Amino acid sequence: LYNNVLILDFKSLYPSLIQTFQIDPLGYVARGVPDASMIVAPNGAAFRRRRGILTQLLDELLPRREEAKQSGREVESTAIKILMNSFYGVLGTPVCRFFNPEIANAITSSGRQLLLWCKRQLEAWGHRVLYGDTDSLFVEVGGADAAAAESRGPQLVERLNESLRRHVLDRWGVESRLEIELEKVYLKLFLPPIRGGGVGARKRYAGLITRDGRLEVDFTGLEAVRRDWTDLARRAQRDLYRRLFFGEPVESYLATTVADLRAGRLDEELVYRKALRKDLDAYTSTTPPHVAAARKLEGPPGRLISYLVTTGGPEPLEARHYPIDYQHYVEKQLRPIAEPVLAQLGLDFAKVI
Numbered sequence: 001l002y003n004n005v006l007i008l009d010f011k012s013l014y015p016s017l018i019q020t021f022q023i024d025p026l027g028y029v030a031r032g033v034p035d036a037s038m039i040v041a042p043n044g045a046a047f048r049r050r051r052g053i054l055t056q057l058l059d060e061l062l063p064r065r066e067e068a069k070q071s072g073r074e075v076e077s078t079a080i081k082i083l084m085n086s087f088y089g090v091l092g093t094p095v096c097r098f099f100n101p102e103i104a105n106a107i108t109s110s111g112r113q114l115l116l117w118c119k120r121q122l123e124a125w126g127h128r129v130l131y132g133d134t135d136s137l138f139v140e141v142g143g144a145d146a147a148a149a150e151s152r153g154p155q156l157v158e159r160l161n162e163s164l165r166r167h168v169l170d171r172w173g174v175e176s177r178l179e180i181e182l183e184k185v186y187l188k189l190f191l192p193p194i195r196g197g198g199v200g201a202r203k204r205y206a207g208l209i210t211r212d213g214r215l216e217v218d219f220t221g222l223e224a225v226r227r228d229w230t231d232l233a234r235r236a237q238r239d240l241y242r243r244l245f246f247g248e249p250v251e252s253y254l255a256t257t258v259a260d261l262r263a264g265r266l267d268e269e270l271v272y273r274k275a276l277r278k279d280l281d282a283y284t285s286t287t288p289p290h291v292a293a294a295r296k297l298e299g300p301p302g303r304l305i306s307y308l309v310t311t312g313g314p315e316p317l318e319a320r321h322y323p324i325d326y327q328h329y330v331e332k333q334l335r336p337i338a339e340p341v342l343a344q345l346g347l348d349f350a351k352v353i
Contacts (some may be wrong), residue, residue, distance in 0.1 A: 008138075010179070022049060061084050121160065127156075217242050223336070236333075240341045254338055264324075293305055293307035334353075
């Protein structure tokens with residue numbers, strides 16, 4: 001659990017790398033001994049110093065996206081963003097005539113190298129980098145004063161952008177098109193470990209942010225924002241993290257929630273909903289719970305299966321014959337979302353409930 005963490009994000013990272021290093025099918029030079037005038041990516045792929053096909057298209061699309069964003073045309077802005085990101089995607093798929101893993105890997109390896117360079121630069125300035133993910137860095141500035149942390153963010157971003165510009169120019173002799181932005185400031189950030197392990201989980205975290213003048217808990221990748229968990233788990237997770245961030249007690253809340261669950265007062269929040277991806281008889285090697293429930297329906301199951309876990313196994317919501325297995329929900333829905341919070345507070349789930 002960390003205080004005052006800045007989220008720094010590369011703006012349109014892959015398109016910017018293509019523009020900066022002229023990563024393009026037209027300028028690609030096969031592996032070998034590259035000419036001194038060429039730009040060499042970390043994976044060894046070399047490119048000529050001239051504008052390529054992708055670079056010219058991006059030079060047109062980037063200003064159009066920026067103008068759409070500024071004008072509030074969100075659908076157009078998002079469409080252009082997806083189109084620009086597809087320039088990397090088509091290089092990595094065999095169905096495209098420009099397919100070339102060397103070129104695609106030149107983009108990803110350049111991104112990784114520059115992300116790690118920024119991490120080292122921030123650490124040299126005395127900042128701790130807690131987490132990095134493709135195009136972002138989580139930088140701890142610490143302290144108790146949230147306002148001071150928020151004011152330091154733009155200054156740090158400006159300094160890092162200037163250092164990155166100089167590094168790219170000195171190292172490759174090209175003008176950097178890369179831009180780092182301050183995406184958000186977490187007043188508190190919780191990075192839960194992987195279940196059963198000591199390392200942090202990737203793309204899974206929760207933080208306290210200020211949004212429209214109000215304090216709000218922001219979730220990424222956790223159960224609260226995933227549809228394959230029950231309403232009970234999502235609600236309980238939001239409540240537990242809010243209590244963790246605001247320093248409120250969690251023991252009584254969790255004990256009451258389990259008691260209400262076992263008393264049948266939360267039955268409406270226990271429904272699982274999962275879509276069938278293929279015909280029922282196509283599931284042969286394994287039988288997921290929603291498939292087992294669907295096979296108990298008399299008519300066609302439909303695409304989305306709503307079911308409960310009962311003492312007789314998974315049963316469809318509209319054709320349940322057995323009592324709800326409340327212990328299943330305690331162990332498989334509440335325990336997993338509660339234990340990271342309880343571990344932070346030095347509490348044991350079994351004792352709390």
